[in-house]
Amino acid sequence: MIPVAEALERILSALIPAPAETVSLPEGWGRVLARPVLARVTQPPADVSAMDGYALRAADAAAGARLRVIGSAPAGHPFAGAVGLGEAVRIFTGGAVPPGADSILLQEDATAGDGLVTPTEAAQKGRHIRRAGLDFAAGDAVLEAGRRLSARDIGLAAAANHPWLHVHRRPRIGVLATGDEIALPGDPIPPGGIVSSNAHALAALVRASGGEPVVLPIATDDRDAIAAAAEAAARCDLLLTTGGASVGEHDLVQSALAPQGFSLDFWKIAMRPGKPLIWGDLRGTPMLGLPGNPVSALVCAVIFLIPALRRLSGLPAGPVETRTALLGRDMPANDRRQDYVRAELARAADGTLTATPLAVQDSSMLAALARAGALVVRPPHAPAAPAGCSIEIVDLSSLGV
Structure with missing residues (x-):
C-alpha cells in the first residue's frame, strides 16, 4: 500500500489541462x-464625477460665492465647453468632468436658481472626482x-x-459503474441486487467541480462487457470506474482492461475507506478505478478526483483544503492507514466548528454520509484524541459535495 500523498502526487503528475476553447462572455x-x-x-475613460452636483474650480467656490451655471454634463453627454472663472457646470454621477473644473460641489451643499449656484459649503480641490484609469487602464x-x-x-x-x-474546455469524465447486482433507479432490481447510486453521485461531483460527466451504461461482471463499456470512454479526458477494483472473483476491472492496453501505475492505498483504488492508463486515457462501496467511492472521489478535476480544468491542483475544528468525542489511536472519518459538523455562535464522528462508520451507509458535514482526517499511527482537542477536517459543504 502506498501513502495517500504519494498516490495523489502520481495522479496529478500524469494529468494535463484540457485544451482551450473560445466561449461567449455569458458562457464564461x-x-x-x-x-x-x-x-x-x-476605466473610467476620463475624469468623471462620483456624485450629483456642480463641476467648478475650487478656488471660486467659497461658501456664499455666486457662480454662473453654463451647462450640464449628464453621464454619456459631456459638456462641450470648458469651465472658466466664476463658472460651474451642472453634473451628474458618471458625467465627464469638463476642462477647467477641478472639483465637484455636492448638490446638497449648494443652492441654485436663476442660472446661478451658491455654495453653502466650500468646495475642495479634487473632491468627488474619479480619475481616468482609477479602475484599470488599457493593456492591464x-x-x-x-x-x-x-x-x-x-x-x-x-x-x-x-x-x-x-x-x-470542461474536462469530460467517463463514469462507468460495474456489477451484476446494480440497477438504475426506477428499473427492476435483480434478485439480491441494489439500486446504483455511485454513478449518479460521482456525476454530480464531477459537475460540481467544473467537469462534464459522461455516464456510461452499467457494465455487468463480464470481461467483454467491461471492455466494451470502457471503449466508449476513449474520447474522455479521464475514465472513472466504480466497483470491481478489489481482488475478489468478480472484481474484473483490471483483468478485463489489460488486453485493451491498460497499464497499471498503482493499486491499493493506505487509507480507510478506499484501500482498493486503481490508477493507470488505458491507451492514452487516464483511468481512476474507485471501490464499489458507496462511501468508499465518494470519499476517494473527494480526496483524488476533485484535485484531478482541478488539474484537468486548468487550475492549480493539490490536496483538497482542510481546516481545523474541535473534536466532538474521544477517538482511539489509529493504525497504519490514513483514516477519513465521517462526522457531523456544528458551528457555535462564536464561529467555532465542532466535528463529532458518527457512531457507525460502515462504508455502505449513504444516509450517514449525507448527514455528515465533514471528514475527520486521522493520519497513520495518530495517537488517541480526546474530545475537545483540535483536529483536521475536510469540510464537505465547501467542496460542493
Whole structure:
C-alpha cells in the first residue's frame, strides 16, 4: 500500500489541462481562463464625477460665492465647453468632468436658481472626482490565466470590453459503474441486487467541480462487457470506474482492461475507506478505478478526483483544503492507514466548528454520509484524541459535495 500523498502526487503528475476553447462572455461563468484578460479600454475613460452636483474650480467656490451655471454634463453627454472663472457646470454621477473644473460641489451643499449656484459649503480641490484609469487602464491584465471565473469576474471582463473569453474546455469524465447486482433507479432490481447510486453521485461531483460527466451504461461482471463499456470512454479526458477494483472473483476491472492496453501505475492505498483504488492508463486515457462501496467511492472521489478535476480544468491542483475544528468525542489511536472519518459538523455562535464522528462508520451507509458535514482526517499511527482537542477536517459543504 502506498501513502495517500504519494498516490495523489502520481495522479496529478500524469494529468494535463484540457485544451482551450473560445466561449461567449455569458458562457464564461465557472470556466477557467486559459489566457489572461487584457483590458481593451481604460476605466473610467476620463475624469468623471462620483456624485450629483456642480463641476467648478475650487478656488471660486467659497461658501456664499455666486457662480454662473453654463451647462450640464449628464453621464454619456459631456459638456462641450470648458469651465472658466466664476463658472460651474451642472453634473451628474458618471458625467465627464469638463476642462477647467477641478472639483465637484455636492448638490446638497449648494443652492441654485436663476442660472446661478451658491455654495453653502466650500468646495475642495479634487473632491468627488474619479480619475481616468482609477479602475484599470488599457493593456492591464485584469484577470490572470488559471482563474475560475466568478460572476464578479464576468462583470470585470465585460467592463474591459471582452465579448469572448479563452477558457479551458470542461474536462469530460467517463463514469462507468460495474456489477451484476446494480440497477438504475426506477428499473427492476435483480434478485439480491441494489439500486446504483455511485454513478449518479460521482456525476454530480464531477459537475460540481467544473467537469462534464459522461455516464456510461452499467457494465455487468463480464470481461467483454467491461471492455466494451470502457471503449466508449476513449474520447474522455479521464475514465472513472466504480466497483470491481478489489481482488475478489468478480472484481474484473483490471483483468478485463489489460488486453485493451491498460497499464497499471498503482493499486491499493493506505487509507480507510478506499484501500482498493486503481490508477493507470488505458491507451492514452487516464483511468481512476474507485471501490464499489458507496462511501468508499465518494470519499476517494473527494480526496483524488476533485484535485484531478482541478488539474484537468486548468487550475492549480493539490490536496483538497482542510481546516481545523474541535473534536466532538474521544477517538482511539489509529493504525497504519490514513483514516477519513465521517462526522457531523456544528458551528457555535462564536464561529467555532465542532466535528463529532458518527457512531457507525460502515462504508455502505449513504444516509450517514449525507448527514455528515465533514471528514475527520486521522493520519497513520495518530495517537488517541480526546474530545475537545483540535483536529483536521475536510469540510464537505465547501467542496460542493
